Amino acid sequence: MYGEVESVERISQGMIRIILGGGELNGFVPAPFADQYINAYFIPKGAPYEAPFDLEQLKEVKSGFQPRARRFTIRKWDEKSKLMTIDFFTHGDQGHAGVWAQNAKPGDRLQFKGPNGSYSPDSTADWHLLAGDESAIPAISASIEAMHSSKICIAFMVVDSPEQEISLQSDAKLKLTWLHRSKATEPEAVLLEAIKGFTFPSGKYDAFIHGEAAEVREIRKHLIRDRGVDKSASSISPYWRRDHTDEEWRSVKKQWLEDQRKEDEASLPK
Ligand SMILES: Cc1cc2nc3c(=O)[nH]c(=O)nc-3n(C[C@H](O)[C@H](O)[C@H](O)COP(=O)(O)OP(=O)(O)OC[C@H]3O[C@@H](n4cnc5c(N)ncnc54)[C@H](O)[C@@H]3O)c2cc1C
CATH class of the missing domain: 3.40.50.80 (Nucleotide-binding domain of ferredoxin-NADP reductase (FNR) module)
Structure with missing residues (x-):
């Protein structure tokens, strides 16, 4: 599944909020966890493909160009507008996800799998x-x-x-x-x-x-x-x-x- 960048906003020093919409998000089904996250795929610079891609078919692509999987929390999912908010902490120019967020612009695509999750506040806890x-x-x-x-x-x-x-x-x-x-x-x-x-x-x-x-x-x-x-x-x-x-x-x-x-x-x- 993939979404397209709708907006990019710096919400603190180092933290970039990206809202994804469109793409295939109409079919997104949220997970029943407060900490739900996606496994997002970041495409290395110069790779000969773009999202959406078929992971199976990419097995032929050389390893330096394989998409890099990174987990990111869904900060917010708006069921009505089908918009997904993700907050990326950027930590310099190393890596893939943080760098992608720093350069993201409306229309860019992000492909992902998921969601998964494991935690919701225990209602029996004081x-x-x-x-x-x-x-x-x-x-x-x-x-x-x-x-x-x-x-x-x-x-x-x-x-x-x-x-x-x-x-x-x-x-x-x-x-x-x-x-x-x-x-x-x-x-x-x-x-x-x-x-x-x-x-x-x-x-x-x-x-x-x-x-x-x-x-x-x-x-x-x-x-x-x-x-x-x-x-x-x-x-x-x-x-x-x-x-x-x-x-x-x-x-x-x-x-x-x-x-x-x-x-x-x-x-x-x-
Ligand atoms: C379930 C789950 C949910 C997550 N949710 C979020 C989220 O919502 N927002 C978010 O920003 N991160 C989140 N993370 C963390 C994120 O997946 C990692 O920080 C990831 O390594 C970032 O990938 P990258 O390609 O930018 O850097 P990488 O290529 O993985 O690493 C490059 C260099 O940056 C360093 N680095 C990586 N992460 C950080 C960091 N946070 N601070 C300082 N240095 C770092 C590495 O040690 C390495 O030296 C989550 C992780 C998990 C497992």
Whole structure:
């Protein structure tokens, strides 16, 4: 399936909002998850084809020109207008997705598969804990919008500096803390330290934690070992890996998740 760029808007320093419409979006069926995402395909520069393409037929194309698959959260799907909003965090001139978003213009096409998803706020929880970096801002924004007004929602977001903050809306009782790497002595531990230092409200909670792999892993360990998180009602996993392209990350992700599973077992209180 593909959509066409309708509009491009910079919504903060580094974050580009793209609204897709037209194309084949009339047939789009959303998934019943707050964090629903698509697997989008980005075409390398100079490749001898354009969207829409048949992935099977592209098997003949040389590897440097194969489309690059990247996952992106559907920030918003408007069923009436059939418009899909995606917020891309751009991180320099490396990679494919961020660079595509920086150069996108109306009429450009984006082909994708999906959607998939895994998290919706647990309606039996007394409160919700959400934390993440720029890559998780869209999923956290969509999740807190899906929360009931009776719930407490605690959110920690880490970005480089105040210019990268975004306004988030929720019916829930939202307590949002923005954290800044630029002021930190250990930028990669900012999120973990904020969660460690936070006094958790009483009652049942679920957690939605996403972002850089090593950072998320440490937070996961802490929540399982020290905070009795209910893993089955939570979603705590990496979205990207520092110094790895998505292809490099996916090639080691299976082992990473297996190591994480063993760590989970070792972290459980005896
Ligand atoms: C389920 C899911 C949903 C996601 N939703 C979103 C979303 O809505 N918006 C969004 O912006 N991202 C989202 N991401 C993360 C996004 O898929 C990755 O950041 C992806 O690697 C970007 O691809 P790229 O081609 O731009 O860079 P790549 O080619 O993958 O990487 C190039 C270089 O950039 C670095 N890099 C990659 N991502 C980041 C980052 N976020 N910050 C700093 N450096 C980075 C890499 O480590 C590498 O060194 C999501 C990921 C998952 C798994």
